[in-house]
Amino acid sequence: MKPHQHGPTPTWCAQDHQCKPVLGEHRSDPITVDLSGLARALLTRVQVANGAQHADIRVRLALHPNERLARQQLRTLLAGLDEVLGRAAMTVPPRTTGRRAA
Numbered sequence: 001m002k003p004h005q006h007g008p009t010p011t012w013c014a015q016d017h018q019c020k021p022v023l024g025e026h027r028s029d030p031i032t033v034d035l036s037g038l039a040r041a042l043l044t045r046v047q048v049a050n051g052a053q054h055a056d057i058r059v060r061l062a063l064h065p066n067e068r069l070a071r072q073q074l075r076t077l078l079a080g081l082d083e084v085l086g087r088a089a090m091t092v093p094p095r096t097t098g099r100r101a102a
């Protein structure tokens with residue numbers, strides 16, 4: 001790891017043009033899931049200036065020209081995202097927000 005004003009550079013940092021160490025932000029090389037032109041997803045690990053990390057996900061899905069079928073695709077996509085994000089979020093304990101319960 002290389003030190004700089006916001007702390008050491010994470011070992012997974014791509015150290016390319018998307019990494020902004022001056023601002024304390026680091027980004028990994030994206031991991032790509034590509035379904036032969038029908039769908040594509042890019043997952044990038046990000047660390048922001050306060051040290052918190054998150055996954056940045058961009059998804060592109062080819063939609064059917066028929067509106068009813070396109071909406072069905074979107075419902076399927078949303079249901080799948082809800083399920084997979086819920087599973088991924090449940091693998092770590094919730095963060096304390098500093099707010100007290102009323």
Ligand SMILES: [Zn+2]
Pocket residue numbers: 009010013014015019020021025026027
């Ligand atoms: Zn970096």
